[in-house]
Amino acid sequence: MTTLYLFGSAAPPVADVAKVIEDAQARGFDVCLGLTPTAARWLDSQLGQLERLTGHPVRSDYKMPGEPDVWPKADVILFAPATFNSINSWALGLTHDFVVGVVAEGIGKQIPTVAMPCVNAAYVQHRQFERSVEELREMGVTVLYGEGGFIPNQPGQGRPEGYPWHLALDAAERIVTPGP
Template structure:
């Protein structure tokens, strides 16, 4: 099996992203004993989150790097926001509603549903992803309360 780098689509921008953040770009787990080179996150946004990502995260299946980061984020009390992006056919699968409930119960702000975030497209329908809503939710998560 040929393993393709998860960062391959970003190859031309990784150095710029590292320079912008002051930290290396990671897409795989570090080896045990290696120092953690990232600072503690103020908040984490997982968007657009796929059907697989939402379900794996809810179940704690951390084979994917991003799922491991956010699963651990729950235990570290990092403010977590996610906005799914999937079509209505996936939403009809019973695991999805259960996963959304599990994540919300763990303190993850799930931006899903009419008036709160992403509204699923019918299969084949294309609408723009509501980035402003997702970014506003992260801003709210890191803003000091009244």
């Protein structure tokens, strides 16, 4: 079975992560769920259910030195939804959050990685965001942003139900099962 690390930041689509896990499992993925600390707080009442669903602990913190890894090795990482803060932190190498640390290290370990932001149109006016997306792409990350990926809404007009999860899972699946 192919191991997918599914990572999420605190953006409204993270509330649908149980459905996404089920979709990923139906595609043949063994899913390990990692969340930023804020996303973990948002989903606090569901963490037990999510652990049962994946069969793995949900992680949002770094392990202590000497503690064994509790997840199998990743074949592919999907970071979605990835917030403005997470995208910029990752591109700049600021690894204060567990999931950002794993994806940053994943570049060096050459773990195929897909990211799909979830940001509003006001955030993307900040020049660092476009720089960060480009930097991640240059490091080999598949960033689903713009045509064929996530397209920002105006502030306050987000539609979490319209977040294109299927595009993110399709991209992760393509990476691990390349076509002819």
